[in-house]
Amino acid sequence: MNNRLARSRTLLQFAAALLLLAACGVAQIPPAAPAVYSNAELAFRYTPPAGLFDLTQSDREWIAKRAEETHSSKTLNLCLSLRSGPDDATDAWHSIGIETFPRNAINAPTDREAILKMSGWVAGPGKPVGSPKDVQVGPFHFVMSSFEVHEGKLIKRAHVYSAIIKDQVVSVPFSANSTDVLSRIEASIKTFQAIKAK
Secondary structure, eight states, X not given: OOHHHHHHHHHHHHSSOXXXXXXXXXXXXXOBOOSSEEETTTTEEEOOXXXXXXXHHHHHHHHHHHXXXXXXXXXXXXXXXXXXXXXXXXXXXXXXXXXXXXXGGXXXXXXXXXXXXXXXXXXXXXXXXXXXXXXXXXXXXXXXXXEEEEETTEEEXXXXXXXXXXXXXXXXXXXXXXHHHHHHHHGGGGGOEEOXXX
């Protein structure tokens, strides 16, 4: 895994600009987040909080461009990228993502170590805070890791939930400037449900 690329990509979750708005102009608003996100291959679905914008496609294009520029063949698979808006300096700003990477491509002797490594990649420039916690959601066993990024007086906090699902490490990062907002949006992890695989 290219750590530099992982750090650069994750700035999309923590940085100020929405690349889609920068490219298309503020008059073109990104589409609303899906009411429910379903992944038939990994056999799960997730219901995000209301009021978010879907930046998945534009962020995928950015990742592909960065991978080409850095000659990297290994990048995280971005399944979902949601944000509340372009101004990430407000108390209300928040973001949610779902990313995957093959378990067998992570050099780690145990699944837990692979999960923690994946969470660190997803957190990018974030510094770990506290100890990881185990969270059971239905059939899914997540490990939640906490991270912080300090930008002057602003502290961006992220809780990254990661689990092994089939042959993938699946990470769900929740990021916000406010602890109250972070608590509210990460409660949606409880909506993870198993579905029949195709």
